[in-house]
Amino acid sequence: MEITIHHAFLPHTDAEAALTFYRDILGFEVRKDVGYEDMRWITVGPVGQPGTSIVLHPPAADPGVTEDERRTILELIAKGTYTAITLATDDLDGLFERLTAAGVDVVQEPIDQGYGVRDCAFRDPAGNLVRVNQLA
Template identity: 60%
Template sequence: MDITIQASFLAHEDAEASVAFYRDALGFEIRLDVGSGQQRWITVGPPGQPDTSIVLHPLGTNSDDERTAITEMMAKGTYGVIILATADLDGTFERIRKTGATVEQEPTMQPWGARDCVFRDPAGNTVRINEIAS
């Protein structure tokens, strides 16, 4: 079977802040920006990997109770999670940290054997970055 990951979805609450984080802090390219104001679906992805994307989407028209629950989960960093990877974890961490991104964890060796760091995007989504062997 030949299956690849084409897109993952993460919610945003502030389209411009999300664009700044994914474009300026992570270095992703903006591939598509559809809609207007805060009702925008923004597709981003790493340069040189055109077949892999993250779609940043507005919370939508959930009920008040659903929106409250989702907003609370986003504030805790438990609603959306994306795991990225880099060969230069320390350099990547410093570059992202210098943009003012919210640091949740500095580069750390985990008990399961991975070395990683964790940021939160402007909506509160967890962005974990693993170190891979170069």
């Protein structure tokens, strides 16, 4: 039996800014872009890895979410404490240079962690924490 991760979900607060970040800066391909009323769900993923995707979704889109809950979720997203994702690359320093040249919000420059991982961290346009590990 094989189990894989097929989709991970991250909220976006601006679909166009999310597309610019994930497609244009990170280089992911857009797999789906679905709209309903004033909301958009955008599925992106690494080129050559069709089985792994990130679904960028409107936050608190569930009709059962109250306005107070929606406001709290948006505040947590903006602080970078609502959700996070960890990516990996074979060129951490090169990716970090590309991200900083694009003006992303850097949280942590590349560093060798005491637990054996070299990584960096930044926020996407919504405020989600994105960590990137150096592949061995």
